[in-house]
Amino acid sequence: MSWRTYTVKEEVDTTVSAYVKERFSLSSRNLQMIFRKKRVKVNSRIAHSKRMLKKGDVITIELPQDKAYGVEVEKGPLHVLYEDSHTLVVYKPPFMLVHPTGQTRNHTLSNLVAGYYAKRGEVHKIRPVHRLDRDTTGVIMFGKTREAEQYYTKQLQEGRIHRVYRGLVEGKITSDGVVNEPIGVDPVFDNRRCVDEFGQEAVTEYHVIEYDDVQSLLEFTLLTGRTHQIRVHMAHIGHPIIGDAMYGMRNKPYTRQALHAYSLTFTPYGQSEQVTVIAPVPFDLGRELQNKKLP
Numbered sequence: 001m002s003w004r005t006y007t008v009k010e011e012v013d014t015t016v017s018a019y020v021k022e023r024f025s026l027s028s029r030n031l032q033m034i035f036r037k038k039r040v041k042v043n044s045r046i047a048h049s050k051r052m053l054k055k056g057d058v059i060t061i062e063l064p065q066d067k068a069y070g071v072e073v074e075k076g077p078l079h080v081l082y083e084d085s086h087t088l089v090v091y092k093p094p095f096m097l098v099h100p101t102g103q104t105r106n107h108t109l110s111n112l113v114a115g116y117y118a119k120r121g122e123v124h125k126i127r128p129v130h131r132l133d134r135d136t137t138g139v140i141m142f143g144k145t146r147e148a149e150q151y152y153t154k155q156l157q158e159g160r161i162h163r164v165y166r167g168l169v170e171g172k173i174t175s176d177g178v179v180n181e182p183i184g185v186d187p188v189f190d191n192r193r194c195v196d197e198f199g200q201e202a203v204t205e206y207h208v209i210e211y212d213d214v215q216s217l218l219e220f221t222l223l224t225g226r227t228h229q230i231r232v233h234m235a236h237i238g239h240p241i242i243g244d245a246m247y248g249m250r251n252k253p254y255t256r257q258a259l260h261a262y263s264l265t266f267t268p269y270g271q272s273e274q275v276t277v278i279a280p281v282p283f284d285l286g287r288e289l290q291n292k293k294l295p
Contacts, residue, residue, distance in 0.1 A: 069123065
């Protein structure tokens with residue numbers, strides 16, 4: 001079990017049990033267990049499940065700990081960029097899925113994260129907060145606890161986590177811009193996306209870092225988080241990501257799309273100050289070999 005302390009900061013009109021269940025993402029079974037074993041206190045006193053809460057109450061709760069990783073454990077190199085008791089931010093190499101899916105159960109980033117925890121004698125369910133495409137490199141976040149995952153998911157939905165990407169695009173772009181075009185599922189290929197007037201709102205800002213007559217290096221800021229958003233938007237305006245075989249062309253020496261998740265700015269769970277985590281752009285962006293080792 002693991003003790004947590006939380007101060008009710010908002011006006012509420014609910015019971016301790018209802019608040020705790022939602023705040024800490026507890027199952028009904030675990031909720032009943034912690035109250036039965038008197039593992040919930042309000043203002044240092046053991047709390048009855050039906051007690052009404054008010055703003056300023058301090059909840060102390062002994063939460064059940066994770067008993068499994070949820071994925072197979074694999075040993076391997078993992079480049080940790082930031083870590084605290086609730087959060088893990090790591091570098092994702094190219095040619096690797098974030099999490100097992102379909103028939104791919106091994107050799108994903110989540111398997112390596114499980115191996116990292118296991119090596120340290122820790123058990124945390126693997127909880128990726130967001131995703132990156134298989135061939136996109138860069139920064140990715142995992143929540144170590146249920147409450148951290150829930151917190152970061154809400155932060156993402158509210159636009160409080162700032163994600164910056166860098167990438168090479170075809171053609172010369174000399175000035176900054178914004179692409180504000182809705183994105184939906186491609187009507188022919190359901191694994192692709194396209195600009196669709198009936199799709200979901202999607203907004204991508206781009207800033208020019210450098211350019212020549214053939215290509216441009218841009219920095220992208222996502223104001224929304226749609227699947228393949230940057231790739232779809234840049235292809236739509238005639239400047240596809242270099243090496244993107246799905247939305248443009250892939251010619252040698254490029255082995256993947258030249259897109260990199262450069263930085264993540266967020267306020268860590270339980271803290272008040274923002275941090276920015278950066279993964280430097282690979283020198284051979286988009287030209288990596290499939291057997292390349294982690295930095």
